Every structure is written in structure tokens, then in C-alpha cells.
Amino acid sequence: MTDKATHPADTPLYPIREVSRITGVNSVTLRAWERRYGLIRPQRTPKGHRLYAREDIERVEQILQWLSRGVPVSQVKELLDQPEAPPLSEPASGDWPSQRRQLVAAVEALDMAQLERLFNQSLALYPVTTSLEELWQPTIRELEEHWDDQLGARLQRVNLETFLRTLIGTRLFHANQVVKGPVVLMCALPDDPGPLWLLLAALAGSDAGYRIQLLDGSVPFGELPLAVERLKASALMLVSGRAERPDLIRRQLPRLAEQLDVPLGLCGPVARIRGNDLVDTHVELLGDDLPLALARLRSLLHNA
Structure with a gap:
């Protein structure tokens, strides 16, 4: 497919919000790919709204494949437009x-x-x-x-x-106005020296379609069940970049999980470091890869 939209009249067309839902690429990024790099060329309604054909969606998925291989976005168009693009199994150098x-x-x-x-x-x-x-x-x-x-x-x-708190906080505020997904309460564990992993987890959660309620400060474990209830959260995620104290991991976390009526997930480096200490407990180990952790949370909520 070329970057010029030439679709038959009976081809199903999708608005940008639907393409974003299908591909997981937000509308800002889709527009940037179009305007800056000419990677996709949707049709336009008389009022200027973008409409995408199935071929456009497939092209977006091809773009994602190249990006996941480390190819800079500025080089993707040349690869897509080759008559026979190199196989994805071949390593690609990226920026x-x-x-x-x-x-x-x-x-x-x-x-x-x-x-x-x-x-x-x-x-x-x-x-x-x-x-x-x-x-x-x-x-x-x-x-x-x-x-x-x-x-x-x-x-x-x-x-x-401070920088990430401001920018990610702004994104969360606006996203929570329009997102209809479950509420996820996130907060850091007490030994974490700062909210870096918490903020990144919140960004990943918002992108996954959750309404994120962020507690950017230390909260006693005894008050977290009340926070879950008052904020109507469907899950509680605790985040840390440190190993945390053995007593907190082995005793306090499992006890907290038993007090909750919603899943308790643990993510960030602490989930990898302390995973063996939480086997056979009600604490769900979501891992230290944040997008994957949010995908695992979706399965937990579905089962719940």
C-alpha cells in the first residue's frame, strides 16, 4: 500500500478514535505520523475529520513492528514503501x-x-x-x-x-475526564526514595485505559482499604524501585491483600527482587516491565 489514500467507495472506514482503540496508538501520535512523516494518509470528511480504511490500520500495525525493532520513526516510511520490505527477523539499528x-x-x-x-x-x-x-x-x-x-x-x-510529576499528572487529569475504564489506585511503598517508578506506572496505566488515582505520598497500610473503598477502586497497585523491608514484604503485604475485596498487585523492580517471598500469598506479582504489568492487571480484573 502506498501512503496515498485510494480506497473503493464501499471500503469500511474508521474514525481516528476507533483506530486508536484497535491499534493502541493514541490519536496525537497518529496525527504526528501523518503530518511529520507521511506514514499514513487517511481520507477526510467534508468537515475535515480523518477516516481510516483497513489497509491504513494494517499499515499502522506494520509501523509498530518496525518501531519495536528499534527503527527510528523517520526511517520507517522508506522501509514500508519498499516493494519487498526486509523480513522483521533481521536486526535493525535504531536510535x-x-x-x-x-x-x-x-x-x-x-x-x-x-x-x-x-x-x-x-x-x-x-x-x-x-x-x-x-x-x-x-x-x-x-x-x-x-x-x-x-x-x-x-x-x-x-x-x-518534579518534572515527571507535573507532565504525567497533567496527562492523568485530562485522561481521567474521558476514560471509562476501571479505577486503579496506585501508590508507592514506604522505602522507595521517590515516585519515579510510580509515575511511570501511572502513565502506563492511563494509556491502558484505566482511570488512575495516584497517591503520591506515604500512606499507612491500615488506611489503604479505606482509600480503595472511598475512591471506588477496582484494584490497588503498589510500586517500588527498591527491595523494601523483609517484614513489610513477607507479613504486611499479604495481610493487606487479605483485607481487600479487590486485587492487590505489586509492580516495579520490587516485584522481581522479592517475588520468591510472596509465593502462595494473595499478592499478585505483576513484574517490573510496566506495560506488561498493566496487561497482567487486566487479566486479574477480568477474572475478578
Whole structure:
């Protein structure tokens, strides 16, 4: 298929919100792919609304495949338009390592303009899941390793937390006005030095279609059942980038799970580090890959 829309009159056409639902690519990204790179060319109604054919949706799915292989979005069109595109099994070089280096440098230099550019670019040109998996999660892991013994680490962390709290918080506020999915209550565990993993988890949850209620602060475990009830949450997710105290993991978390009428999920690095301590409990281990954790949560809610 070429990038020019030439569909028969009887071809079913889909509005952008439906294409976003089918492919998981938000409408902002779909429009960016069209305007900046000419990757897709939907038809237009007389009032200018975009309409996509099934071939357009298939093209979006091909774009996602290339992006998942690390191909920069600026190079995807050339690959799509080849008569016989190279097989996806062949490795493709991408610009994610370069973007990660730029992001680390921006955090260390407290370069707010560069941080904002990289954040907006990653979420405008790529699906949230791809941005998290390829850019934000690996960068946070790398930074946290350096921060253990780096001068100025606390300043860098707080600055990045403040930045993400503002931008992700704004996205959550607007998304919660229109999203109709279940309410998920998220909060950090007490030993986590800051809300970086919590904020990324909230971003992944909102992108997955949940209404996210974020408790960006320490809440006693005894008050969490009340929070779940008052906020009408369908699940509670606890997040941490640290191992947390053995007593909290082995005794307090299972006890909290037994007090709840909704699933209690644990995600972030703590779920990988402490997984063996929570076998045969009611605590659901969602893992430290945040998009995958939210997919696992969907299965839990469906079963519940």
C-alpha cells in the first residue's frame, strides 16, 4: 500500500478514535505520523475529520513492528514503501541508545528544555508502551545505578521527579475526564526514595485505559482499604524501585491483600527482587516491565 489514500467507495472506514482503540496508538501520535512523516494518509470528511480504511490500520500495525525493532520513526516510511520490505527477523539499528544517552545527559545537567523536548517527542512519535520499554524504563534503571555513588544524585532525582510529576499528572487529569475504564489506585511503598517508578506506572496505566488515582505520598497500610473503598477502586497497585523491608514484604503485604475485596498487585523492580517471598500469598506479582504489568492487571480484573 502506498501512503496515498485510494480506497473503493464501499471500503469500511474508521474514525481516528476507533483506530486508536484497535491499534493502541493514541490519536496525537497518529496525527504526528501523518503530518511529520507521511506514514499514513487517511481520507477526510467534508468537515475535515480523518477516516481510516483497513489497509491504513494494517499499515499502522506494520509501523509498530518496525518501531519495536528499534527503527527510528523517520526511517520507517522508506522501509514500508519498499516493494519487498526486509523480513522483521533481521536486526535493525535504531536510535534508542542515542535517545537514552541524551536523556541521561539532560537529567545530569538539569536541562529542563531538553527533558521536555525528549518527553514530548517520545510520547508524540511512539506509543506509550514503546516509549516506556525503550527509553524511560532503561534510563531510570541506569540513573538509579549511577545515583548510588554520584555527587549531586539527590538533586538530579528530585528534579526529574518534579518534572515527571507535573507532565504525567497533567496527562492523568485530562485522561481521567474521558476514560471509562476501571479505577486503579496506585501508590508507592514506604522505602522507595521517590515516585519515579510510580509515575511511570501511572502513565502506563492511563494509556491502558484505566482511570488512575495516584497517591503520591506515604500512606499507612491500615488506611489503604479505606482509600480503595472511598475512591471506588477496582484494584490497588503498589510500586517500588527498591527491595523494601523483609517484614513489610513477607507479613504486611499479604495481610493487606487479605483485607481487600479487590486485587492487590505489586509492580516495579520490587516485584522481581522479592517475588520468591510472596509465593502462595494473595499478592499478585505483576513484574517490573510496566506495560506488561498493566496487561497482567487486566487479566486479574477480568477474572475478578
